[in-house]
Amino acid sequence: MGVSDDLATGERLFAEIAASLVGDLLADDPGTLAEIGRLRTRLDAAEALAERDDAADEAAILARSLLLDLFGSFPSRVAWAPDRSDEALHLRHEAIGRALLSGETGL
Amino acid sequence: MSVVVAREPVSSRTGHVIADAAEAVAVARALATEIAAGAIARDRDRTVPYAELDALSASGLLAITVPRAFGGADVSYATVAEVFRLRSVADPAIGQLPQNHFLFVEALRQDGTPDQQRRFFGEVLRGARFGNAQAERGSSALDLRTRLTREGDAFRLNGTKYYCTGALTAQWIPVAAIDADERQVLAFVPREAEGVAVLGDWDVIGQRVTFSGTAQFNDVHVPADDVVAHWRLFDRPTLFHSYGVLLHAAIDVGIARAALDDLVASVRQRSRPRLGARAPSAGEDRLLHARLGRAAAELHALEALLSTAARQHDGAAADGVDEAASGRAAVAAFAVKALAEDVAIDAANLLFALSGASAAESRHGYDRHWRNARVHTIHDANDWRRVLVGEHAVHGRYPAKPVRRSR
Numbered sequence: 421m422g423v424s425d426d427l428a429t430g431e432r433l434f435a436e437i438a439a440s441l442v443g444d445l446l447a448d449d450p451g452t453l454a455e456i457g458r459l460r461t462r463l464d465a466a467e468a469l470a471e472r473d474d475a476a477d478e479a480a481i482l483a484r485s486l487l488l489d490l491f492g493s494f495p496s497r498v499a500w501a502p503d504r505s506d507e508a509l510h511l512r513h514e515a516i517g518r519a520l521l522s523g524e525t526g527l
Numbered sequence: 528m529s530v531v532v533a534r535e536p537v538s539s540r541t542g543h544v545i546a547d548a549a550e551a552v553a554v555a556r557a558l559a560t561e562i563a564a565g566a567i568a569r570d571r572d573r574t575v576p577y578a579e580l581d582a583l584s585a586s587g588l589l590a591i592t593v594p595r596a597f598g599g600a601d602v603s604y605a606t607v608a609e610v611f612r613l614r615s616v617a618d619p620a621i622g623q624l625p626q627n628h629f630l631f632v633e634a635l636r637q638d639g640t641p642d643q644q645r646r647f648f649g650e651v652l653r654g655a656r657f658g659n660a661q662a663e664r665g666s667s668a669l670d671l672r673t674r675l676t677r678e679g680d681a682f683r684l685n686g687t688k689y690y691c692t693g694a695l696t697a698q699w700i701p702v703a704a705i706d707a708d709e710r711q712v713l714a715f716v717p718r719e720a721e722g723v724a725v726l727g728d729w730d731v732i733g734q735r736v737t738f739s740g741t742a743q744f745n746d747v748h749v750p751a752d753d754v755v756a757h758w759r760l761f762d763r764p765t766l767f768h769s770y771g772v773l774l775h776a777a778i779d780v781g782i783a784r785a786a787l788d789d790l791v792a793s794v795r796q797r798s799r800p801r802l803g804a805r806a807p808s809a810g811e812d813r814l815l816h817a818r819l820g821r822a823a824a825e826l827h828a829l830e831a832l833l834s835t836a837a838r839q840h841d842g843a844a845a846d847g848v849d850e851a852a853s854g855r856a857a858v859a860a861f862a863v864k865a866l867a868e869d870v871a872i873d874a875a876n877l878l879f880a881l882s883g884a885s886a887a888e889s890r891h892g893y894d895r896h897w898r899n900a901r902v903h904t905i906h907d908a909n910d911w912r913r914v915l916v917g918e919h920a921v922h923g924r925y926p927a928k929p930v931r932r933s934r
Contacts, residue, residue, distance in 0.1 A: 453921065456916075457862070457918075515820065516820030527791055
């Protein structure tokens with residue numbers, strides 16, 4: 421799946437979580453709302469990064485990480501399952517870091 | 528507690544007038560290069576950055592939001608945010624020092640009389656700096672104790688302010704005060720006016736050279752023409768408050784990048800791997816690569832989010848600011864501010880975690896990133912910023928507007 425697919429999935433999961441909270445006991449719980457705010461912000465940031473031509477890899481990893489984050493924070497409220505490849509996201513971070521240190525890419 | 532006397536005002540000088548956004552960003556880049564070199568020494572020695580601020584005044588960057596009708600470049604929110612970010616990468620204290628200056632220019636745009644706009648925009652175009660004097664110790668923003676009382680055709684100003692960022696080095700200090708009708712006004716007071724004392728009592732661990740300490744106003748004469756009807760701003764939808772948050776965020780984004788810049792440079796210079804690392808050299812440490820790669824991606828996403836939030840302000844300003852536009856802008860600004868705190872603090876910490884023991888040597892000044900990020904971001908509670916974003920996402924509620932004492 422590409423970054424745009426993962427971001428679309430992220431929006432779907434987020435919408436499911438937000439909708440499920442309306443009328444819920446946790447609807448006005450500060451801790452829950454803070455977590456929702458954190459996830460919304462990170463989703464917005466990944467979407468903003470995806471709009472840049474030079475950041476496709478980074479946006480893709482952030483989008484995928486965010487799906488795990490959404491699932492991890494609200495596992496009972498979303499219909500989604502991670503993939504085996506999600507266990508190796510750090511390898512993609514590693515590639516970004518290596519390229520950065522070698523000067524192949526700039527900060 | 529020492530009193531630091533400001534130098535001769537610069538407002539009689541002729542400043543460069545920046546023409547447009549492209550020039551503003553180019554000038555900001557050049558100035559950032561100029562001020563970056565002395566950032567460690569200024570922080571270490573707590574040097575009042577007169578020379579750097581004079582360079583900022585001369586650059587024309589302080590006037591980029593002056594409306595075109597008054598001779599300014601009237602640049603977008605996106606450009607202002609980028610200029611703040613660039614300056615804060617170089618030195619976030621120099622980045623923060625004019626933050627309130629830009630808000631006061633906006634206050635004049637919003638509620639200054641035509642005569643006030645002509646006079647004060649003219650001052651700004653000539654390089655004058657506005658310093659901050661709004662907050663008070665032991666008193667909430669809802670209950671300012673500083674008073675403006677009528678005396679014949681003019682006024683007298685009395686009160687004590689704290690967190691007066693930029694007041695020490697300003698030519699004018701717009702002071703938030705309550706008038707006889709219980710309305711909040713801004714009294715524009717010359718820094719050198721009789722009865723004004725700005726103290727050098729800013730003794731904190733970070734953002735040291737913002738000198739955001741105490742300013743005292745003792746029976747200061749204020750002509751009626753220098754009082755701006757600031758209360759009007761609180762009676763209508765506005766981008767004013769979210770603009771302030773956006774600029775604060777831009778400063779933190781700059782700190783985050785500065786920390787990662789130093790991290791990359793530090794690791795590149797290092798040949799030996801960290802003690803215990805299963806790698807032939809520091810540059811081949813896979814775990815270091817992974818953590819650096821993650822931090823870089825988060826920084827880039829943060830920078831992109833800052834741009835998006837700033838452009839959202841521009842869109843709202845272009846389309847007309849109603850309650851919904853004002854609320855959306857506030858949510859966007861709170862969001863990027865919240866993320867900026869996380870990323871800046873993490874980056875400043877990672878710099879030490881990945882660089883090794885030599886990173887602790889004072890000569891590097893690496894600790895300033897964490898200290899600057901920590902001090903600048905404790906302005907308000909980050910967890911509650913996230914709550915505001917979450918409330919909007921779940922309930923569609925916008926953050927409550929700041930309510931200050933008014934009629």
